[in-house]
Amino acid sequence: MVVTVTLKVPNNMSMPSLLLSFDYCNVLLAGSLKATTDRLQCLLNVAARLVSDSRKFDRGLRQLMHVDLHWLDMLEQVTFKFVSMVHNCLHHKAPQYLTDCCILISNVAS
Secondary structure, eight states, X not given: OOOOOOOOOOSGGGHHHHHHHHHTTXXXXXXXXXXHHXXXXXXXXXXXXXXXXXXXXOSOHHHIIIIISOOOOHXXXXXXXXXXXXXXXXTTOSOHHHHTTOOOGGGSOO
């Protein structure tokens, strides 16, 4: 049995809230299975098609996402979020409980 879901977007004003939900807590996906990030990438592709009013098999989706919309792929988003969180921890710009988890390798006694 195949279930299809029709998503009706009233206008492009609801798109930012959809994109924020992709970005929210995606650092937790660092090190997760590729199948997990692939599913989210499919949703991100659908969002790009909704914004551009293109069809599923239209060509140029990567061009649209990267050049026109300036969106990163899901795995790149997770990597960027993780790297920026570690940067903030090492520069004491993150909450203390996160800063305590990040220790420079040069500070670890060998």
